[in-house]
Amino acid sequence: MTDTASQADTAREVPDGEQPFTALPERNLDKRELRTLVDGLAARPELWRGQVAFSDTERHYASLYRDEFVDVWLLCWTRQNDTGWHDHDLSSGAVRVVQGVLTESNPRIGGEHLATAVGAGSSFCFGPDHIHRLTGATDDAVSVHAYSPPLWRLGQYDITEDGLMRRISVSYADELRPVDAPTAA
Ligand SMILES: [Fe+2]
Numbered sequence: 001m002t003d004t005a006s007q008a009d010t011a012r013e014v015p016d017g018e019q020p021f022t023a024l025p026e027r028n029l030d031k032r033e034l035r036t037l038v039d040g041l042a043a044r045p046e047l048w049r050g051q052v053a054f055s056d057t058e059r060h061y062a063s064l065y066r067d068e069f070v071d072v073w074l075l076c077w078t079r080q081n082d083t084g085w086h087d088h089d090l091s092s093g094a095v096r097v098v099q100g101v102l103t104e105s106n107p108r109i110g111g112e113h114l115a116t117a118v119g120a121g122s123s124f125c126f127g128p129d130h131i132h133r134l135t136g137a138t139d140d141a142v143s144v145h146a147y148s149p150p151l152w153r154l155g156q157y158d159i160t161e162d163g164l165m166r167r168i169s170v171s172y173a174d175e176l177r178p179v180d181a182p183t184a185a
Contacts, residue, residue, distance in 0.1 A: 077136030100141030
């Protein structure tokens with residue numbers, strides 16, 4: 001995976017106007033470009049504010065954009081919302097928190113998992129090698145996510161109490177939740 005400055009320099013800011021996605025390059029974006037995209041969308045609340053809604057029983061999400069190179073989502077979180085451990089298969093991604101706080105966790109085999117609080121105004125990006133878990137740390141968290149190439153499959157992980165890990169391939173259309181959670185939870 002390369003993250004060259006020259007590629008990052010070609011990322012375009014989200015422009016003003018009604019068609020913010022028409023300026024995107026017609027190719028897959030790298031993780032830094034995706035971060036520029038979600039950071040720009042944070043400054044355009046008129047594009048996503050109307051989609052904000054919360055549910056303890058199912059994570060609320062809305063598609064903001066999708067083409068052959070990138071997809072962009074709005075996600076809303078309470079402290080009951082938990083993706084479980086997952087990767088994004090072939091996709092790089094970026095997340096910008098625009099309200100409240102999320103916790104991003106990364107699994108550590110044989111040790112304590114890493115947990116990072118990501119508050120409103122902060123963003124992060126990752127490549128296809130990244131495994132994480134996102135949970136709401138407040139009951140009003142809102143985040144903008146972008147993926148390239150667009151999400152199609154994801155890997156979902158179950159880690160047993162004795163540390164055994166298994167990966168299950170799921171469709172992006174399946175709402176991520178912990179593998180061992182009851183389906184009604
Ligand atoms: Fe993710």
